Amino acid sequence: MEIKQLKYFIEVAKREHLSEAALELDIAQSAISRQITQLEKELQVTLFKREGRNIYLTEEGKQLFSEATKIIEQLDETIRLFHNQSESNHFVIHIGYVESYISQVLTLLIQSFENESDSIVEPILMEESEILNALLTDQIDIAFTELSHEIKQNHTLKVNPLFEENYHIYAPKDDPITMATNPPLAQFSNTLIYELYALPQSMKQILGKVIESPIRTVTHPQLAQYLLNHQRAYIITASYHLLDKNPGKWVDISLEHTELKRTICSVTRKDNKKHDIQLMNATIDQLLSRSATYH
Incomplete structure (x- = not known):
């Protein structure tokens, strides 16, 4: 029948x-x-x-x-x-993003877009390993992620590099390394390091080549400050994560001169015809340019 x-x-x-x-x-x-x-x-x-x-x-x-x-x-x-x-x-734009500086400005981006659009935004925090597949299978419309070789080589994608994400490390004030100018990562090889919030896998791989001890994780600034106050460890984190200044206890060392950096980009499929997707891309360009700086 x-x-x-x-x-x-x-x-x-x-x-x-x-x-x-x-x-x-x-x-x-x-x-x-x-x-x-x-x-x-x-x-x-x-x-x-x-x-x-x-x-x-x-x-x-x-x-x-x-x-x-x-x-x-x-x-x-x-x-x-x-x-x-x-x-x-058709009037919902799904944004997948990895933990990065994007997390700090996503609210502003969504508000700016929704003030000009009939569409709404649904943000989804994702792992770096799953975000590209989610984009290619229409689970998300826009990805904020690290600019990888795989993304660069995919000609179905529209890729917009936004900014370079750098890192810094807090060291106890009396440590001799605080006297060095632009110390290479190798100088931290024999030290105990904690990451304040989990670092991206690509950054861990870079550190793993030079740091001998396992890098442990803390997820609260107060605990990180305690470790520094008692000269128990170094604290490494992204540049937009800051601890309260305590010049008597620790020193903030920029790692911008090292290979510990990554480019964050926005990625959409070229064939995405969803309502106001172009407006969203324009809003991203307006708020997050390649020359963006943050503190």
Whole structure:
């Protein structure tokens, strides 16, 4: 039994007239007759009784008419449901982002965009390893992530480099390394280092080549400051994460001169036709340029 057959049957049943149903459906009368015959053979019943040029529903035909009408109405309702969902989703922009400086400015970006648009933004914090696949499979519309070789080589993507993200390290004030100018990462090889919040995997790989001890994680500035106050460890973190100044206890050393840096970019699919996606990209350009600075 096919949906097409049920639709043909319903039109004939409503009118009890083949030629009128054919006219309404804009198909040949013979095509309708053929489909009705196939339906009767499949169900092993007679749906219409024929008297001259007139046709009438049999009891079985009346029963099928009731059930078929319910089926087609449910089908139409399902189609409307998905059409409405698709239309509604057209006005939602899903932003996937990795933990970075973007987290600090995302609220401003969303507010600026939504003040100018009928669309809304749904932000989704994601792991670096999953964000590209989410973009390529339409789970998100825009990605804020590290500019990788894989992203650079994908010609289906529109890539907009935004800014370079750097790192710094806090060292106990009496440590001799605080006297060095632009110390290389190798000078920290024998020290105990904690990361304030988890570093990106690419940055951990760079550090892993020169730091001998495992890098541990703390997720609260107060704990990081305690470790520094008691000269227990160094604290490494992104440049936009700052501890309260305490010149008597520790020194802030910039690592901007080292290889410990990454470029953050926004990425969209070139074939994304979602409503106001261009406005969102323009808002990103306005608020987050490649020369952006932050403290």
